Amino acid sequence: MKTWFYRLLIELTNHKFTSQLLKNFAESKWSKVLIPSYAKIYHINQTEMQHDIHSYDNLHEFFTRKLKPGARQFINDRNIITSPVDGVLEDSGMIEADKMITVKGKQYSIKEMIGDDDRIKKYIGGKFLILYLSPSHYHRIHSPIDGEVITQYALGTKSYPVNRYGLKYGKSPLSKNYRVITELKTGSSHLLFVKVGAMFINSIECIAKHHNWRKGEEVAYFSFGSTVVLLFEKDSFEIHEYIQVPFDIKVGEPLGQINN
Known part of the structure; x- marks a missing residue:
């Protein structure tokens, strides 16, 4: 019953019509009145914001x-992978031989997530990291490494929540939600950088149009709740030993070292 009820709520809040209504409201001038309470409820650090809280015209801008x-x-170390987002490292583990990862006790198909069976062969036996962004987090996305963009493409349409409950009860949000997949090459290693949208169709806005990314540069942003999945080739990445899931992290802080 609990699973059925939660899935019903997910369907209601992620229907195209209701999502569009929420999106329209968030981008309207009427939503501006909610910004102060939103900042208070989610404990937004206003001292680090580029603009004063009263300068935002709507909730989406904020x-x-x-x-x-x-x-x-x-x-600056080119071999250190830094966090591309402010968020929580929700899970990490091994990419299994059958092209699956296990997140919060639930299995996800890498083939389904990436949509390219040939591309993922070199990632079997490698590591994966799941970074979740809550409404309280900064939602701009930065490059985790100096690297060359080998390919970038989008998959999926409907988006389910990617919070703890969405991962548990949603219909495979990591492999079915709207997502943008970027494959980066750094030195002799490759990594897959998957941006997973939530709530709204096409909630990921890509900014970087060039192919050589520099660590720390802004490359995209989420226009609503979101998750990032990082996939590394076998024997190419080691997470820092002091990092224990769940782990709060900010953009630019180290996640581990890549072996080139």
Whole structure:
């Protein structure tokens, strides 16, 4: 009963019509009145915001806010993978031989997530990381490494929540939601950088149009709740030992080291 009820709520809040209504409201001038209470409820750090809270014309502008220059620092070491987002490292583990990952006790198909069976062969036996962004987080996405974009493409349409309950009760949100997949090459290693949208169709806005990304540069942003999945080739990445799931992390902070 609990599972059925939660899935019903997910369907209601992620229907195209209701999602569009919420999106229209968030982008309207009428939503501006909610910004102060939103900032209070979610404990938004206003001192690091690029603009004063009263300068935002609607809730969507506030949700996708930028930070002041220097609010996030990035490690210069080219072999260190830094967090591309502010969020919580919700899970990590091994990419299994049958092309599955297990997140919160639930299995997800990498083939379904990536949509390219040939591309994922070199990631079998590698590591994966799941980074979840709550409504309280900064929602701009930055490159985790200096790298060359090998390919970038989008998959999926309907989006389910990607919070803890969505991962548990949703219909495979990591492999069915609207998502943008970027494959990066850094040195001799490759990684898959998957941006997973939530709530709204096409909730990921890509900014970087060039093919050589620099660590720390802004490459995209989420226009609503979201998750990032990082997939590494076998023997190419080691997460730092002090990181224990769940782990709060900010853009630019180290996740681990890539072996080139």
